[in-house]
Amino acid sequence: xxxxxxxxxxxxxxxxxxxxxxxxxxxxxxxxxxxxxxxxxxxxxxxxxxxxxxxxxxxxxxxxxxxxxxxxxxxxxxxxxxxxxxxxxxxxxxxxxxxxxxxxxxxxxxxxxxxxxxxx
Amino acid sequence: xxxxxxxxxxxxxxxxxxxxxxxxxxxxxxxxxxxxxxxxxxxxxxxxxxxxxxxxxxxxxxxxxxxxxxxxxxxxxxxxxxxxxxxxxxxxxxxxxxxxxxxxxxxxxxxxxxxxxxxx
DNA sequence: CGGAATCCGATAAGATACTG
DNA sequence: CAGTATCTTATCGGATTCCG
Numbered sequence: 001x002x003x004x005x006x007x008x009x010x011x012x013x014x015x016x017x018x019x020x021x022x023x024x025x026x027x028x029x030x031x032x033x034x035x036x037x038x039x040x041x042x043x044x045x046x047x048x049x050x051x052x053x054x055x056x057x058x059x060x061x062x063x064x065x066x067x068x069x070x071x072x073x074x075x076x077x078x079x080x081x082x083x084x085x086x087x088x089x090x091x092x093x094x095x096x097x098x099x100x101x102x103x104x105x106x107x108x109x110x111x112x113x114x115x116x117x118x119x120x
Numbered sequence: 121x122x123x124x125x126x127x128x129x130x131x132x133x134x135x136x137x138x139x140x141x142x143x144x145x146x147x148x149x150x151x152x153x154x155x156x157x158x159x160x161x162x163x164x165x166x167x168x169x170x171x172x173x174x175x176x177x178x179x180x181x182x183x184x185x186x187x188x189x190x191x192x193x194x195x196x197x198x199x200x201x202x203x204x205x206x207x208x209x210x211x212x213x214x215x216x217x218x219x220x221x222x223x224x225x226x227x228x229x230x231x232x233x234x235x236x237x238x239x240x
Numbered sequence: 241c242g243g244a245a246t247c248c249g250a251t252a253a254g255a256t257a258c259t260g
Numbered sequence: 261c262a263g264t265a266t267c268t269t270a271t272c273g274g275a276t277t278c279c280g
Contacts, residue, residue: 003156004163004166005153005159005163005164005166005167006167007166007167007169008167009152009153009167010149010167010168010169011169022219024272025272025273026273029130032129033125033129036123039125040241040242041241041242041243042241042242043124043125044125046124046125046127047125047126047127047128047129047130048130049127049130049131050274051273051274052273052274052275052276053242053243053244054243054244054245054273054274054275055272055273055274056243057242057243057244058272058273064237065233065234065237066230066233066234067229067230067232067233067234067237068230073242077241077280078241078242079241079242079243079280080241080242081241081242081243088226088229088230088233091222091226092222094218095215095218095219095221095222098214098215098218098219099142099215099218099219101215102211102212102215106208106211109187109208110186110187110188110208112187113185113186113187113208114185114186114187117184117185117187144252145252145253160261160262161261161262161263162261162262170254171253171254172253172254172255172256173262173263173264174253174254174255174263174264174265175252175253175254176263177262177263177264178252178253193262197260197261198261198262199260199261199262199263200261200262201261201262201263
């Protein structure tokens with residue numbers, strides 16, 4: 001049988017959601033939007049259906065803060081702001097692909113499991 | 121330059137947080153706790169420092185609902201309930217390792233990026 | 241165009257106490 | 261032991277409006 005669980009098995013480990021903000025609703029998608037090159041604020045809003053400018057701004061700020069993206073503003077009228085993956089953000093693309101592949105492969109099973117759980 | 125983003129690039133894709141509940145605070149950790157074999161409720165509480173029974177119960181129920189874990193109750197006094205990874209949950213261990221490895225490798229960079237962002 | 245400011249509702253999560 | 265019940269708080273995400 002298995003050893004008892006180490007009480008400290010997570011003490012040094014990163015709480016994936018809070019400190020690094022990958023588990024939230026938008027961060028992963030934003031990274032995927034940026035993986036082929038820099039994008040403007042308005043470009044990002046298109047596939048992120050339903051996101052409000054406020055939430056998009058908040059997400060981008062947090063990612064900038066964590067060194068995942070860079071923000072470059074070209075002054076002028078109209079303003080033009082470009083977001084780009086920093087190297088750190090780019091290194092997340094691989095892991096994200098892994099998760100996404102799992103999701104695509106197993107979502108049907110999750111949904112059917114949920115259904116049979118519900119009917120009971 | 122990159123193509124314009126496909127407005128439907130996420131329409132079929134699973135919102136990783138909501139439907140499958142991996143991005144939340146505890147699910148990933150619980151899976152790691154169970155990857156070496158079945159565990160009892162009390163065992164799980166040990167490394168999950170700070171979790172309340174309520175939250176642990178909720179998390180486990182959601183995971184059971186989605187077919188990630190199985191719950192087996194052995195009646196008697198004292199009661200004994202064992203949680204175990206279902207095959208679906210076990211298939212998540214690999215992807216989770218990928219994410220965790222990234223976290224361990226890059227957390228320092230994230231933290232320093234945050235510091236230099238703060239001092240400004 | 242690319243946000244900022246403000247307000248609001250839903251949900252998650254924590255504290256605490258109690259039970260079969 | 262393995263939860264439940266109840267309450268309170270914190271956070272998230274959305275709507276709306278306004279600005280340079």
